[in-house]
Amino acid sequence: MPARFRAHAVSQYTTTTANLTARIALHGYGTNPQDWFSWLAGRLPAAGHVLEAGAGTGVLWTHVDHAGLDLTLTDFSPAMCAQLRTVPGARVVRCDATALPFPDATFDTVIANHMLYHLDDPSAALREFARVLRRGGRLAVATNGTDHLRELGTIGPAIGRPGLTFGATNNDFTAETGPAYVARCFSGVTVERYPCDLDVPAAEPIVAYVDSMADEPLTPQQRAAARTLIQSRIDAAGSYHIRKHSVLITATR
Ligand SMILES: C[S@@+](CC[C@H](N)C(=O)[O-])C[C@H]1O[C@@H](n2cnc3c(N)ncnc32)[C@H](O)[C@@H]1O
Secondary structure, rough: OOOOOHHHHHHHHHOOHHHHHHHHHHHHHEEEOOHHHHHHHHHOOOEEEEEEOOOOOOOHHHOOOOOEEEEEEEEEOHHHHHOOOOOOEEEEEEEOOOOOOOOOEEEEEEEEEEEEEHHHHHHHHHHHHHHHHEEEEEEEEEOOOOOHHHHHHHHHHOOOOOOOOOOOOOOOOOOOHHHHHHOOOOEEEEEEEEEEEEEEOOOHHHHHHHHHOOOOOOOOOHHHHHHHHHHHHHHOOEEEEEEOOEEEEEOOO
């Protein structure tokens, strides 16, 4: 697998939380009244010593009552770690998910929410998760299907930015392949799909999402072309419908 996925993640996340924040904002237009983080929070096997790898801006922990947990949040991005330090009661450690600075069998639960597809070698991180989990400890991993947000992937090529597709920037750790990846290090693998699509009534949040995917920002002309394309579909259909395909994979060490 070419070593390009990590490079993209570095350019996306190292110095800013804005790209992730723009993407999370689009999911506010979900057709499921229960948002992703609430849905996930209700299913997390979180107990005792909990590690979240690639924790981003820490939004999950605004949906989980973590007062009784011993919570460690990690991310390789200095910008994300600065934000994570605002999560009450959490220990924050900046590190790569493939080289965790924790002894064997430290944690009861490890969570990796929408981050394994950014790695050049997702198996290396899964081996680390298995190492730092105690025997019987629980893993919770979220990822997306290959058809996730497919409608967004057509916008980049249509405005002269063919590289703006998920296939170009993410590895093959998907809803389809993820369970087999996890089963190499864990037992009792389960998969549950989050039932939700997006119905977006305005162009701007979609333009911001597409812009957030780019290592080089859209030009004003490309942004205007995207806005026109998206608005024409909203004018015809009342909203821009985008299919989602996110799953939670759980397993036992
Ligand atoms: C799509 S965001 C998800 C963030 C958070 N889990 C959420 O769901 O809101 C991916 C996160 O993984 C982090 N990340 C990417 N590659 C990483 C790596 N190799 N080690 C640690 N963190 C990484 C990024 O900095 C980013 O915060």
